[in-house]
Amino acid sequence: MVKITVTAVGGRRLPLAPGLPVTLEIAGKTTEVATVGDVKAAFAVKYPQFYASRQKLTLKGDKKALKDEATLASAGLTDGTELEIKDLGPQISWKTVFLIEYVGPLIIHPLMYYLPRVFYGGPVQHSLLQRYVFLMVILHFLKREYETLFVHRFSHGTMPFNFVFRNSAHYHILGGLLLAYSVYSPTYSATSPYIQGTVRDDPRFLWAYTAVWLFAELSNLKTHAILRDLRPAGTTKRAIPYGYGFDFVSCPNYTFEILGWTVISLMTGSYSAWFFNIAGALTMINWAFKKHRNYKKEFGKEYPKRKAIFPFIL
Template sequence: MATKPITLAIEPRGKRIPALPKETSIYLQGSTSDLYDRLAKESRFSVHRLRITNKNDGKPIANDRKTSISSVGLEDGSAIQVKDLGMSTPFLPLRGPQIAWRTVFLIEYLGPILIHPLILYALRPYLYTFPLTTHTLTGGSASPPSTLQVLTCWTITLHFLKRELETLHVHRFSNATMPVLNIFKNSFHYWILAGLLIAYFSYSPSSLTASDGNTTLTALGLALYVMGEAGNAYTHLVLRSLRSPGGTERGVPRGIGFNWVTCPNYLFESVAWIGILVISRSWSTAVFVAVAVGQMGVWAKKKEGRYRRELGGKYQKKKYAMVPGVF
C-alpha cells in the first residue's frame, strides 16, 4: 500500500509572497528538493528565490535531492516558513531578480585585477604629473614605479586572480543565486576600496610606497603574504571536500587551522592582507584591511552559530571565531 502523504502548514517569513499556499502535501520519503520544486511552482517563483525553514527548530532546510523530508524533522502537521530571497526597493521595485553567486564573485574580483595594473603601468604618467599641461596629456615624465609599488600591484592582482580560479574550480555554493542588487554593494567593496582607493594612493610618487623601504620589513610582508595565501587555499580545499558536487550538505571541517578557530580561511586571508599592508605602507591599504577583516569577523561569528545549530554534537564548539586568543 502506498504511503500516505503528510500535510505541512506554510507561513511566509519576511515579506508576503502573494501566491504562496497556506499548506501543501508531500511524502515523507520525498526529498527536500521535491518540496522546493512544489512550493516554487505553487508560488510562481524561481526555486532559487526561496528559503524554507523548519519552524519547530528554526533550522534552514536545504534544497537537496539526497535529503529526505523525514530526515529534517518534518511530520504530518509540521509548520514550515518560506522566505523570498529576492530584493526590491522603492526605486527599483523588481521583485527580486536573481543572479548566480559564481557570476557575482567573478565580476567583483575582476575590478582589482584590472585597476591595479592599469593605474600603475598605463595611467600613472597621466595621473600624477602636475600642473596639468599639454605635456601631461601626452604622457608625463613621472618617475618609474618603485619596487614596493610593483610588489603591491602584483600581490593584490595575484590575490584576486587566485580568488577567480577558486570561484571557477574550488568553491561549491549552498545557494545558487543572490539578489542582483547585491552585485552593486559587493562591487563597491572590491572595485572602489580594494581597487581605486588602494591603487590611486599607493602608486602616487609622493606615497610611502614610492620609497625603497626597509628590506627586512618587505621580506616579512612577503612571508606573511605567501603564508596567508597558501593557508587560505588549503582551507578552501578542505571546505570543498565536505560538500558533494551540487549538494548543500555541511560537514565538520578538520585540518590545519580548524582546531584553532571556526574560520581559518578568514584568519589566513587576514594574514595575507596584513602582509600586503606591510609591503605597501599605505593608509589606503589599511582602510581596506580594516573593513575587510571586520566584515570577515562578522561572517565568522555567524558561521560558528550556524555550525552549532546544524551540526549539533558532531561539531566541537570553538571559543574563537577567527583570531586565536582574540576574537
C-alpha cells in the same frame, strides 16, 4: 498524491504568481517522501518565472524558511496544509557574484599602474615597493578567481541580484579604486622621499614581507581546499574541519586572509591599505563568530575547543 495550498505572505499580491492561493498536487508521493523542494518545483511549473531559488516557503504565520531537503512530514505538514510564499526577487549564483567581485581590482589596478598620466597627470617611475605590491594584489585576486571556479563549493546556490552591488563595493571601491590610487601614486614612486633611502626601498625588507605574504596566501588556499573536501559535490553536507590551522581556530581561512593584507598594509603604510584591511577584517571576524557558534550548536560536545579566528585570543 499530496496536495499543498500556497498563498502569498500576508495575502499580498505577487505579480509573477497571479491567482494565489493555489493548490499544488505532488503526484506519486506521500508527506513522508515529498520535500519542500518538490513543492517549489511544482510551483515553478505553474509559474515558470517564479523559479525555485526565488521562492521562500514558510509555515503560515512563521518567518523561518523551510529547507528544500526537508520532507513535508518532518516540517509538520499534512495533506492539504497551507504554506506561505515570498518572492525573494531576481537571483544570481554565488559563483557569478564572486567572479564579479574579484574582477574589479584585476581591471582597476593595471589601469592605474600602467596609465599614471591619466590618473596622476604625469609619469610615475615605479619603485620596487610599487612593483611588489602590484604583483601581490594581482596574484591575490587571480587566486580568488581560481578558487571560485575550481575550489569553493557553495552551500547556497543563489543570492538576490541586487546584493551584487553591495558585495562588489568593498572590492571595487576600497580594494580597487582607493587602494590602487594610493599605492601607485607619486608618493610611493622611486623618486619619492617617502621611499628613497628608506627600508621600503630595501630588497631584503621587501623579500621578507613577501615571504610572509606568500605563506598567508598559500595557507589560505590550503584551508579552502580542506573545506571543499568536507563537502561532496552537489551537497550541503557539513562536517568538522581538522588540520592546518583548524586545530587552533574555526576559520583559519579568514586568519590567513587578514595576515596577507596586513603584510601589504605594513609594507606600504598606506591609509587606504589599512582601511581596506580593517574593513575586511571586521567583516571576517563577524563571519567567524557566526560560523563558530553554528559549529558548536550543530556538533555540540563533539566540536573541539578552539577559538573563532585568532589562536588563543579570539
